[in-house]
Amino acid sequence: xxxxxxxxxxxxxxxxxxxxxxxxxxxxxxxxxxxxxxxxxxxxxxxxxxxxxxxxxxxxxxxxxxxxxxxxxxxxxxxxxxxxxxxxxxxxxxxxxxxxxxxxxxxxxxxxxx
Amino acid sequence: xxxxxxxxxxxxxxxxxxxxxxxxxxxxxxxxxxxxxxxxxxxxxxxxxxxxxxxxxxxxxxxxxxxxxxxxxxxxxxxxxxxxxxxxxxxxxxxxxxxxxxxxxxxxxxxx
Numbered sequence: 001x002x003x004x005x006x007x008x009x010x011x012x013x014x015x016x017x018x019x020x021x022x023x024x025x026x027x028x029x030x031x032x033x034x035x036x037x038x039x040x041x042x043x044x045x046x047x048x049x050x051x052x053x054x055x056x057x058x059x060x061x062x063x064x065x066x067x068x069x070x071x072x073x074x075x076x077x078x079x080x081x082x083x084x085x086x087x088x089x090x091x092x093x094x095x096x097x098x099x100x101x102x103x104x105x106x107x108x109x110x111x112x113x114x
Numbered sequence: 115x116x117x118x119x120x121x122x123x124x125x126x127x128x129x130x131x132x133x134x135x136x137x138x139x140x141x142x143x144x145x146x147x148x149x150x151x152x153x154x155x156x157x158x159x160x161x162x163x164x165x166x167x168x169x170x171x172x173x174x175x176x177x178x179x180x181x182x183x184x185x186x187x188x189x190x191x192x193x194x195x196x197x198x199x200x201x202x203x204x205x206x207x208x209x210x211x212x213x214x215x216x217x218x219x220x221x222x223x224x225x226x
Contacts, residue, residue, distance in 0.1 A: 036217075043118070043204055043217035044157075088155060101170055102215065104157040 002027045004091045006105035014113050019063075019078040021108045023091030026072065033074040034092040034102070035065055044090060050074060061085070086112045117141050118218035120205050126224045127195055135190045135221045137205030145169075146188035147206040147215065148180060157204070163188055164211050195225045 007022040032051050036044040048059025055067045065076045091105040118139045148160040162170035166182045177193045205218040
């Protein structure tokens with residue numbers, strides 16, 4: 001079975017500060033990993049994904065994430081937070097190979113303080 | 115043009131009623147999904163269709179019945195609505211069964 005754990009349901013950062021949202025995964029086979037962003041009253045939008053190519057993945061809006069197999073982690077970072085980054089962020093995992101359902105974490109709400 | 119659209123956006127109804135939510139995608143994708151997001155923002159897959167055929171049916175009460183009249187549409191009918199059905203329901207689509215999923219804006223269902 002696959003699962004993801006997002007540490008911290010709420011994270012607050014000052015505008016211009018580093019954003020770090022944590023995600024650890026559990027998977028019995030090599031996983032595909034995703035970060036999605038959900039703005040208020042909207043659907044989820046794919047930020048970035050890891051599919052066994054480069055371990056450092058760059059996404060939209062200046063976000064990136066690094067796959068670390070030894071730590072079973074896929075943390076999301078952004079060097080400098082903008083007010084527009086305030087949203088809910090979801091880490092997700094699915095097993096590679098054929099069709100596998102996507103399992104989402106509980107989400108981390110990012111607050112950006114002016 | 116909206117890639118994945120859902121109607122209605124908001125739905126308020128009484129317990130025991132039957133309601134439908136519609137989803138349409140204009141991306142030419144083969145696979146469509148229904149997800150339920152509860153009040154704590156937890157997102158869980160309910161159903162998945164590929165080329166109009168059901169490929170995933172999670173442990174969802176049989177009061178929920180998806181229908182895919184064609185590859186571009188996946189509707190969700192809910193019978194005998196219960197308070198616990200209150201949630202945001204998201205439709206999504208992907209190019210194929212392993213592709214990236216694109217989400218609709220959600221339908222906010224409130225059962226009174």
